[in-house]
Each structure stands twice: as C-alpha cells, then as structure tokens.
Amino acid sequence: MSSFNQQSIDQVSNNAEVLDALFSDVRSDEPGLIDQNITKVVLNTLPKKVIRTRKRSVLFDLVGLTLGLIAAYFFFDIEQIFVSSMSLIPESLSITVANIAAFFIGSIVLAFVAFWAGEKASK
Amino acid sequence: MQQLDDTILIELAVNKNDQRAYGELVNRHQSNLRYSMRQLTDWNETLADDLVQDAFVQAFKQLHKFRNKAKFSSWLYRIGYNTFLQHVRKKQLITESIDDQPLAANDSLISNDANEDSDARSDLHQRVAKLLSQIEPERRSVLHLFLHRQHTQQEISDIMGIPLGSVKTHISRGRKALQSNLHAWQG
Numbered sequence: 001m002s003s004f005n006q007q008s009i010d011q012v013s014n015n016a017e018v019l020d021a022l023f024s025d026v027r028s029d030e031p032g033l034i035d036q037n038i039t040k041v042v043l044n045t046l047p048k049k050v051i052r053t054r055k056r057s058v059l060f061d062l063v064g065l066t067l068g069l070i071a072a073y074f075f076f077d078i079e080q081i082f083v084s085s086m087s088l089i090p091e092s093l094s095i096t097v098a099n100i101a102a103f104f105i106g107s108i109v110l111a112f113v114a115f116w117a118g119e120k121a122s123k
Numbered sequence: 124m125q126q127l128d129d130t131i132l133i134e135l136a137v138n139k140n141d142q143r144a145y146g147e148l149v150n151r152h153q154s155n156l157r158y159s160m161r162q163l164t165d166w167n168e169t170l171a172d173d174l175v176q177d178a179f180v181q182a183f184k185q186l187h188k189f190r191n192k193a194k195f196s197s198w199l200y201r202i203g204y205n206t207f208l209q210h211v212r213k214k215q216l217i218t219e220s221i222d223d224q225p226l227a228a229n230d231s232l233i234s235n236d237a238n239e240d241s242d243a244r245s246d247l248h249q250r251v252a253k254l255l256s257q258i259e260p261e262r263r264s265v266l267h268l269f270l271h272r273q274h275t276q277q278e279i280s281d282i283m284g285i286p287l288g289s290v291k292t293h294i295s296r297g298r299k300a301l302q303s304n305l306h307a308w309q310g
Contacts, residue, residue, distance in 0.1 A: 015302035022305075023270040026251050030271075033154040038172065042149050042179040043142055 129195045137187050145186070149179050152196055156203050158248075162267050163207050165256035166249040174210060178203040197274075197282045204264050204283060211260050258300055261285070265293035266301070 072078070093099075124132075124147045135144035153175065160171035160178075182202050189198055255263045264283060268274045269290075276294065280287045 015305045016298070018305050019270075019298065019301055022251065026247055027271055027273070029247060030158060031248070033157045035150055035153055036172075038153045038157070038175065038179075039146050039149045042176055042183075043146050045176060045180050046142065046145070046183050047180075 130191055133186060133189060133195065136183070137189075145183055148195070152199055153179075155196060156199060159200060159267060159272075160203060160207060161248070162252045162255055162271065163204070163260070163263055164252070166252035170210070174206050175203065178206045181206060193281065197278070200268075201282050201284065207264075208260060254301060254304060257304065258297055262293040262297045262300075265290055266297040269294050 124143060127135075127144075127147070129148065129151070132144040132148050135141040136148070156178065157171055157175050160174050161168060164170045164174070178199065182199055185202070189195065255266060258266065261283075265279055268279045268282065269276070274282065276287060276290045279290045283290075
C-alpha cells in the first residue's frame with residue numbers, strides 16, 4: 001500500500017473520530033432552553049373548538065346511525081327495497097375474464113375511495 | 124401535574140380535554156424540540172420557535188391518534204420534522220448539499236485556533252447547526268437523530284417514517300459529507 005493511500009485512510013479515520021468527538025461535546029453541552037412563553041403561546045393558539053375525543057366520536061356515529069335507521073324505516077318502503085335488491089342478484093353467474101377484471105377494478109376503486117374518505121375524515 | 128407520566132397527561136388531554144395537561148406536555152418537551160429545530164434550521168431561533176409552536180398545535184389536533192407504542196418525544200419530533208419539511212418546501216430554504224461541494228478551508232466551521240477556543244465553545248451549537256445546514260433536510264434530520272440524539276437506525280426509520288435502507292444510506296453518505304467538510308477545514 002502506498003504511503004499516500006495510507007495517509008488518506010488515516011485522514012478519513014481521524015476525521016471520523018473528530019466528528020464523533022464534536023457531536024459528543026455538543027450532546028453533553030446541550031442547553032436546557034427556558035420556556036419563553038412557548039407554552040402560553042401554544043395554549044392560546046390551540047383550536048377553540050374541542051377536538052372530538054375517541055369515545056365521543058363513536059357516540060356521535062352510533063346516534064347518527066340510529067337516527068338514520070329510524071328515518072329510513074318511516075320514509076322508505078323497506079320491503080320494496082329488499083325485494084328490488086334481491087332481484088339484482090343474478091340467478092346464475094358465469095365467470096369470465098371480463099367479470100373478474102371488472103370485479104378487481106371495482107374493488108380497487110372502492111378501496112381507494114374508502115381510504116380517501118377515511119384520510120379526509122381523520123384530518 | 125408535574126409528577127404525572129406522559130401517558131397519563133395524554134389521556135387527560137384527549138379524554139378530558141384538559142389543556143393544563145397538554146400545557147405540561149409542552150413545557151416538558153419544548154426544550155428538546157426547540158433545540159432540534161434550531162439544529163435543523165441553521166440555528167434560526169425565531170424560525171425554530173415558530174416551527175415548534177406549529178408542531179405543538181398540530182400534535183394537539185392529532186393527539187387522539189397517538190399510540191403508546193412510540194415515545195411521545197419521538198412522535199412529537201416526527202410532527203416537528205414534518206412541519207420543518209413543509210416550511211422548506213414552501214420557502215425553499217437554501218440547502219445546498221456539501222456532498223459534491225465541500226466547503227473551502229477558509230470557510231471553517233470549527234476553529235482550530237487556540238485563541239478562539241472559548242468563542243468556539245460558546246458557538247459550538249450554532250457551528251454544528253451550520254455544519255448540518257449544508258446537507259439536504261432529510262439527511263440532516265437523520266444525522267441529527269443519529270449523531271446527536273443517538274437513536275438507533277431502526278428507531279430513526281420509525282420516527283421519520285422512511286425505510287431502514289434509506290436511513291443507512293443517509294448516515295453513511297452524511298457522515299462522509301461531514302467528514303469531508305472537516306477535512307476541508309483541517310486543510
């Protein structure tokens with residue numbers, strides 16, 4: 001190995017040690033920053049409208065679902081909807097490449113829509 | 124309130140909407156986060172504090188999503204880092220990489236002169252921030268977490284939400300870049 005190469009390796013090794021020593025110094029010397037009204041400013045900036053907590057969120061969803069079901073019972077002909085829905089189911093189903101492709105594409109689209117709606121709702 | 128664990132304070136803030144509990148969390152973690160943000164922003168104290176305030180507000184909005192699998196400080200850092208990234212994207216903070224362009228010897232970041240030793244000591248944190256500022260933001264954050272906060276590579280991957288392989292690459296190349304800069308300084 002040439003002396004030049006050895007010197008380069010020594011230099012790199014030396015720099016690595018210097019870097020570690022530098023960060024070691026900084027770490028041990030890290031100042032504890034005094035709270036210069038940061039807490040006060042943050043608390044004053046928090047949204048006034050209280051975020052919905054997990055329990056409350058579930059409660060809202062359950063109440064909404066119940067009210068929706070009650071409204072549906074009085075305003076819609078449930079029996080007719082059921083019969084109409086059942087009539088949509090085909091008596092026989094032929095499995096073709098086109099059907100499978102349509103099924104997968106439909107599933108993917110629905111999954112994306114559900115994901116997007118979930119992400120939007122969580123923001 | 125000061126005696127309570129982070130987990131309990133979070134529960135109080137989320138389930139009871141106790142803002143005093145959240146205030147205690149802010150008070151407890153503001154120093155570390157502000158220091159980290161200063162290291163990421165080339166020790167721009169005003170900018171760092173603004174980012175920290177934004178991060179704490181964002182954290183409050185998302186507090187119900189926090190899971191105790193991670194430490195609150197790590198989760199908070201991630202929000203702070205994302206806030207910093209958003210700022211960088213908006214303002215296009217100057218982040219010229221030193222990977223391809225080491226600083227010249229006379230642009231020294233760390234003085235080797237004995238006469239300037241006390242100055243270098245007092246400015247140590249700002250000088251390190253300056254050193255880091257020459258590196259692109261994601262790599263800068265990885266290096267800060269690795270070299271300063273001493274997180275493991277896996278922890279950094281979890282905190283920043285980037286693949287482990289990317290963390291390893293950032294550390295390897297980032298260290299070389301920093302060493303190269305030190306090499307330029309040493310002449």
